[in-house]
Amino acid sequence: MTDLAPHPPVSYDDVVAALPRVHDLLKPTPLLEWPGLGKLVGGRFFLKHENHQPVGAFKVRGGVNLASMLTEDERRAGLLGCSTGNHGQSLAFAAARFGISCTIVVPVGNNPGKNEAMRRLGATVIEHGQDFDEARGHIEEELAGQGARYVHSANEPALIAGVGTMAWEIFQELPEPDVVLVPIGLGSGVCGTGLVARALRPATQVIGVQASGAAAVARTWQTGQWTTTQRAQTWAEGMATRVPARMTLEIMRSVMDDVLLVDDDDLRKACRTLLEHTHNLAEGAGAATLAAAVRYRERFADQTVVGILSGGNLDSAELPAILATEPY
Numbered sequence: 355m356t357d358l359a360p361h362p363p364v365s366y367d368d369v370v371a372a373l374p375r376v377h378d379l380l381k382p383t384p385l386l387e388w389p390g391l392g393k394l395v396g397g398r399f400f401l402k403h404e405n406h407q408p409v410g411a412f413k414v415r416g417g418v419n420l421a422s423m424l425t426e427d428e429r430r431a432g433l434l435g436c437s438t439g440n441h442g443q444s445l446a447f448a449a450a451r452f453g454i455s456c457t458i459v460v461p462v463g464n465n466p467g468k469n470e471a472m473r474r475l476g477a478t479v480i481e482h483g484q485d486f487d488e489a490r491g492h493i494e495e496e497l498a499g500q501g502a503r504y505v506h507s508a509n510e511p512a513l514i515a516g517v518g519t520m521a522w523e524i525f526q527e528l529p530e531p532d533v534v535l536v537p538i539g540l541g542s543g544v545c546g547t548g549l550v551a552r553a554l555r556p557a558t559q560v561i562g563v564q565a566s567g568a569a570a571v572a573r574t575w576q577t578g579q580w581t582t583t584q585r586a587q588t589w590a591e592g593m594a595t596r597v598p599a600r601m602t603l604e605i606m607r608s609v610m611d612d613v614l615l616v617d618d619d620d621l622r623k624a625c626r627t628l629l630e631h632t633h634n635l636a637e638g639a640g641a642a643t644l645a646a647a648v649r650y651r652e653r654f655a656d657q658t659v660v661g662i663l664s665g666g667n668l669d670s671a672e673l674p675a676i677l678a679t680e681p682y
Contacts, residue, residue: 362605364511366553369518369546375422376415376516379451382523383407385660390631394682395647396655400531401632402524405640405666409443409471411592412520412543412664413507417444419516420505421452429454434502436460436490438591439468440665441507446475457502459489465591465669485586487596508540508599518546524660525554532657535643537664538562538571538613539593541602547662548609562606562613563642565593565621572613574598575606589672590621590638592665619679620645625668627681637668648682 384403392399404412421433432455435445442458449456456477460469461484472479483489490506498504505513520543524534534551536544541562548560564572567587574581586594616624624641627648628634643661647654668676 362608364514366549368515369522369550372419372515373519375419376519379418385524385527388631395659396651398658400660401663402520402660403663404520405634405663409447410665410667411440412517413440413444414447415519416513416516417448420512421448423512428503432502433505435505436493438486439465439667440592442472445505446472446477450476459493461485461489468667486594508542509601514542514545517542518550521547521550530555531558531660533559533659535561535563535646535661537639537642538564539595540599541571541606544610545602545605552609559611562610563646564613564615565590566615566617568594569615570596571598575613588618592637592639614646614650616642616645616649620649622676622679623682625676626679630681635666635668636663637665640665
């Protein structure tokens with residue numbers, strides 16, 4: 355990890371600068387305390403409902419912030435991205451608002467609901483590769499450099515600053531949380547959250563959550579050794595990454611306190627519990643923070659915990675297994 359730059363490329367000031375751009379198009383999302391979930395965790399438990407965003411996920415904040423800052427030449431050239439869905443919807447939503455063309459590459463067999471949502475927003479969707487990282491490789495080797503502005507889903511300061519606005523909203527309503535739990539795909543959400551927490555309340559622990567079957571980011575952060583995996587073995591496509599991103603890892607080293615792993619059964623049980631208690635449908639990544647809070651409940655006893663419900667774009671094919679699972 356010694357080849358990483360010593361200074362984070364995004365600051366709290368960048369998050370503050372993003373606020374008017376983001377709030378011009380997106381209303382603050384609810385931060386709600388759920389006493390029943392608190393009993394499961396052993397303390398107070400709040401959810402930041404990013405599933406209430408117009409595309410059903412937090413990443414739209416980053417897309418809006420980035421698109422609003424593009425030059426006229428970049429807007430004419432269009433946007434290009436790789437996604438399993440939420441980053442792609444974010445770019446497609448923002449592109450539509452600013453009159454920009456948008457192309458998204460997704461893995462073959464990707465969540466069909468997310469694919470259709472991107473198309474409804476006006477994006478061209480190309481299916482390529484067996485997973486996110488193969489799709490990303492296709493862009494970076496074949497498509498990037500052909501004119502469109504390639505927007506990596508993590509290595510983009512404007513995205514990180516934009517998604518950091520969700521954490522700013524949390525601290526306006528709840529100034530002294532003990533812990534904020536954030537799901538990790540490549541880490542833009544936990545980076546933005548950590549930047550805000552370090553500026554507004556350094557005592558708040560910012561803890562990432564990753565799927566145990568796709569733990570490359572967690573292992574790299576824990577060991578300091580660049581770690582990749584051959585497969586991303588999780589049904590939660592929002593966390594199904596095999597190769598970390600350097601920019602977000604760089605930031606995580608200074609703003610993230612720990613990372614926890616949850617397995618796919620934990621995620622299904624958390625989805626089922628969220629449906630039971632809150633009547634909100636969460637996708638796998640969105641349920642990860644509750645899964646971690648319950649699995650590691652001894653760690654969070656008697657504390658005020660915020661979980662980022664990062665998205666609600668569940669593949670309907672997963673719903674039967676979730677409904678057949680007993681809640682916590």
